[in-house]
Amino acid sequence: xxxxxxxxxxxxxxxxxxxxxRLDRTPDRANICHCRMCQKAGAAPFMAxxxxxxxxxxxxxxxPKTFASSxxxxxxxxxxxxxxxxxxxxxxxxxxxxxxxxxxxxxxAPTVQFGLxxxxxxxxxxxxxRAVDLRNWIDPAKIGNRQHPDHGA
Numbered sequence: 001x002x003x004x005x006x007x008x009x010x011x012x013x014x015x016x017x018x019x020x021x022r023l024d025r026t027p028d029r030a031n032i033c034h035c036r037m038c039q040k041a042g043a044a045p046f047m048a049x050x051x052x053x054x055x056x057x058x059x060x061x062x063x064p065k066t067f068a069s070s071x072x073x074x075x076x077x078x079x080x081x082x083x084x085x086x087x088x089x090x091x092x093x094x095x096x097x098x099x100x101x102x103x104x105x106x107x108x109a110p111t112v113q114f115g116l117x118x119x120x121x122x123x124x125x126x127x128x129x130r131a132v133d134l135r136n137w138i139d140p141a142k143i144g145n146r147q148h149p150d151h152g153a
Contacts, residue, residue, distance in 0.1 A: 012102040013061070014078035014085060017148025020061035021085075021097070027051050030099065030108045034123075035115030041075050042084050042098075045120045049087055049096035050108045057095055103150040 013020035027050035038047040064076030064085045076086035087096040099105050113119075134140075 010102060010104075010107065011060075011151070012097065013148060014064075014081050014083035014101065015148065016078065016081035016083075018062045018080040019059070019064055019078045019083075019085060020148075022058045022060050023052060023056050023097070024058070025052065025056045027108060028053070028094075029112070030110045031112045031114055032110045033114040034117075034119040036118045037069055038087075038115065039118065039120075041069060045123050046113075046115075047084065047087075048099040048105075048110055050099050050102075051094055051096045054088075054093050054095045057097070 008024065008026055010023040010026070011021065012023075030048070030050040032046045032048045034046045039045060041047065062078075065079040066074045066076050066086075066088075068074045071090075073087055073089050075084065076088065077084050083101060084098050085101050086098070088094070099108050099110070102108065
């Protein structure tokens with residue numbers, strides 16, 4: 001994915017709203033990573049990231065806490081709700097944001113996969129499973145959603 005030089009308005013943040021960010025450009029690359037560290041950090045089969053120059057990112061509310069997950073990188077997350085937010089290679093002027101933390105996660109699509117040596121075998125067939133729209137299962141008004149809305153600073 002080629003970087004866009006015109007200003008863009010990409011915003012995102014954590015589940016509780018304690019940490020919010022704004023990006024001023026599109027990513028240099030977007031990917032999913034199946035490596036075991038990403039699986040553990042996201043408590044998920046893989047994580048999806050979009051890579052940006054660090055200067056493109058502005059924290060508009062709060063800031064993530066970081067954890068040095070390896071000798072080469074640190075991961076940022078909300079200290080209040082635990083939402084994974086960043087992956088930052090040490091010694092480089094770039095940062096990767098979790099695509100799902102964007103207010104509009106459909107705005108950026110991954111174009112490459114990494115860490116296939118750790119890919120969970122059942123993942124290839126999982127999207128072919130029976131699909132259930134949650135709105136048919138439970139009334140959204142009864143959920144009592146306490147998440148920060150997907151908009152604003």
